[in-house]
C-alpha cells in the first residue's frame with residue numbers, strides 16, 4: 001500500500017481580530033481564535049501504480065490533505081502512512097521515494113538554468129550518474145524541452161517552467177508523485193502535453209500519482225479513480241467515468257452573434273449571461289447538439305464554445321443527491 005489514512009483530521013486555529021485600531025489593541029490582550037476543520041475523518045487507501053484524482057470545490061480541503069500526505073503540515077488526529085512512514089517526520093528514506101509538484105509554487109531556482117537545478121537535485125537525492133542521464137534524456141524527449149534546458153528559469157513561459165518542474169520532481173524515480181493543480185493557468189496545448197507526459201510516466205514507470213485539478217479534462221483523461229471531497233469530508237471514492245456519467249449532466253454553451261440578435265429558443269435552457277451580441281447558457285448534455293443546430297440554422301453566429309460543466313456543479317449535485325457523505 002502506498003497511501004493509507006484512517007480518520008485523518010486536520011483543524012486549523014485562526015486568530016480573529018476585531019475591526020479597526022481599537023480592535024487591534026484589544027487583540028493584543030485578548031486573542032480570539034476560531035477553529036476550522038479543513039479535513040475531517042478522512043479514510044483513503046491508494047495502491048501502487050494507481051492514478052487517483054482528488055476533486056472538490058475551492059476550500060474543500062484538497063491542498064490540506066496533500067500537505068499532510070507530503071509532510072508539509074502535521075495532522076491533528078487520525079492515522080496516516082505514506083510508503084510506511086508518517087510523512088511529517090520527513091525521514092530521508094521517505095523523501096527519496098516521493099515527490100510533490102504544486103502548480104502555485106516553484107521548486108526551481110529562478111536565476112539558474114533548469115540544467116543546473118537538475119544537477120543540484122542529482123546531488124541532493126544522490127542519483128547515480130547513469131540513472132540520472134537515462135532519466136534526463138527520457139524526460140527531455142518526452143516533453144521536447146531540450147531547447148530550454150540551458151536558459152535561465154526566470155525567462156521560461158509558465159508552460160515550459162511547469163514541464164521543468166515535473167522533470168525535476170521525477171529525476172530520482174519517486175514511487176509516488178503528488179500533484180496539486182499542475183496545469184493551472186496553462187493554455188490548452190500545454191495542458192494536453194502535460195497530461196500525455198503524466199500518462200506515459202504512470203504507465204511506463206508505474207509511478208503512483210495523486211492529482212488535484214479544477215480541470216475536468218485532467219481528471220477524465222488521467223484518473224480512472226477519483227475521490228471527491230467537500231467541506232473536508234469524502235463524498236465519493238470510485239470509478240471516474242461512472243461518477244461523471246451520472247453527475248456531469250450539463251454542458252455550457254456560449255454563442256457570439258454577428259449582429260444584434262433577439263434569441264427565441266424552442267426549449268428551455270438555463271441562461272447564465274445574455275446581451276444582444278452574446279448568449280451563454282447551460283443545457284442538458286443530450287440536448288446540446290440539438291440546440292446548437294437550432295442556433296446555427298436561425299442566427300448568424302460568429303463564434304461558439306462548448307464547455308464541460310464545472311467541478312463545483314458536479315460536486316453540488318452529488319451532495320444534493322446523497323445529502324451525506326457516501327463512500
Ligand SMILES: Nc1ncnc2c1ncn2[C@@H]1O[C@H](COP(=O)(O)OP(=O)(O)OP(=O)(O)O)[C@@H](O)[C@H]1O
Nearest residue numbers: 012013014036038057058059060061062063064065
Ligand atoms: N493555514 C491555515 N489556517 C487556517 N485555515 C486554513 C489554512 N489553510 C487552509 N485553511 C482553510 O481550510 C480550508 C481548506 O483549505 P484548502 O486550501 O485545503 O482547500 P482546497 O480544496 O485546496 O481549495 P482550493 O481549491 O481553493 O485550493 C479552507 O476553508 C481554508 O480557508
